[in-house]
Amino acid sequence: MFNWFKTAVLMAGIVALFGMIGAALGGQQGMILALVFGGAMNVFSYWFSDKMVLRMYNAQQVDETTSPYLYNMVRELAQRAQLPMPKVYLINENQPNAFATGRNPENAAVAATTGILQLLSERELRGVMAHELAHVKHRDILISTISATLAGAISALANFAMFFGGRDSEGRPANPIVGILVAILAPLAASLIQMAISRAREFEADRGGAEISGDPHALADALQKIDYYARGIPMHTAEAHPETGQMMIMNPLSGGGLRGLFSTHPPTEERIARLRGMRLA
Template identity: 85%
Template sequence: MFNWVKTAMLMAAIMALFGIVGGMLGGQQGMLMALVFGGAMNVFSYWFSDKMVLKMYNAQEVDETSAPQFYNMVRELAQRANLPMPRVYIIDEHQPNAFATGRNPEHAAVAATTGILQLLSARELRGVMAHELAHVAHRDILISTISATMAGAISALANFAMFFGGRGSDGRPANPLATIAVALLAPLAASLIQMAISRAREYEADRGGAEISGDPDALADALGKIQMYAEGRIPMGPAEAHPETAQMMILNPLSAGGIKGLFSTHPPTEERIARLRALAR
């Protein structure tokens, strides 16, 4: 419950920040324009983000004929979670990782790399896919898509304000120093909020995945193994080319993954494992 409340507060904060940047850009008209712009981006993201990210990673859809063990594992977990059967994809990448996408449970997809299929035991892989299905059940894909879209839109508006100046509520040019400060600080604040949302949702997905699989230790063991290979030791080209998708993965796939604290899209792996071990006890 705490993580859900925290997520709601963070989502409200990023929307408020979006309005403030819009107001700095053009007063009341700028704020309205920003909200319309943000709404349009959210609608586009809601409908097309899954197709875009799967194409970015050259994900190949599989079924019970082409990947029977993996597909049947996902089907069994989806039934345990009372979810519709998602589309199942495999990504030809050596780095062990996995993610879920799709605008709602009825249009969801889960994907795993060939690296994670080779690295993990069946029990550990089951824990990972239960984690991804928990994201689907919690509609985290929509939440993360909206937060990422808002952060990107805030950066775009801030850059616009930097080059063309802002307007106050009376329509007069805004203080140039204030405009520069907003243009520099707003994207940073938006990114920090987005990362905080992502970390909160990962903890919830760990807990939900443990409930779906009935085996918290399996996911804990899997995270320990993945940690040894992810975060740049085995680079993932699509993630490096599209770093905005890093928050979708079960573990940060980027070579800069050693950055801690506020600047991480994922909670510390050690803390995630500790919480799962506590659940198992």
């Protein structure tokens, strides 16, 4: 129930941002149009954002023939978690990382980079894939895919407001300063909404993943390795589409400038400490 509440809060907050941008662009009529557009984007992203993200990263679906090591591992963990078998994808990226997507457990997918398969031991990789399956089990994927899709749309609308201006409620040209403020503050507000939910979501997926794999220390060791190596290996798709970074088990962005201040992931040291302090029944 709490996950559905978080989803409702996120969707309401981001649709409200669409309304604010619409008001800056075209007054009351613009706000109404933006709210309609925001609602339509929610429906669209619910059904199609998983396919969009997988296509964006050029993820290739694998099975027990093309990648038996990864596929059989995910199948065993899905059975332990009492989940339907998700689709499994490989991403040809050197940076070690992984994510889950899909609107519900019956339509879920998990993806891993070639870099993470090369870096981690079997035990550590099980911990990572169990973390991703915990996202599936908690239905967290809906939150991340909707926010990733809509955050990008908010940025696009905000840029439109800055470059093309807008109209006030009486149809007069809006103050250009308002357009600039919208262009700056709207994407910032969208990021804050993502951050408020994403950090708690990652902690909960760490805990759930440790329970699925039965080995909290395996995920802790994996996070330590990923954090160390991912810093020096760029992921160009994530850099080009930073709104998708929150979906990964580790922040894939370079972290330079303001990005480092607005990370959607909790500090790795705190995640590791919590995992090492876990005691499974």
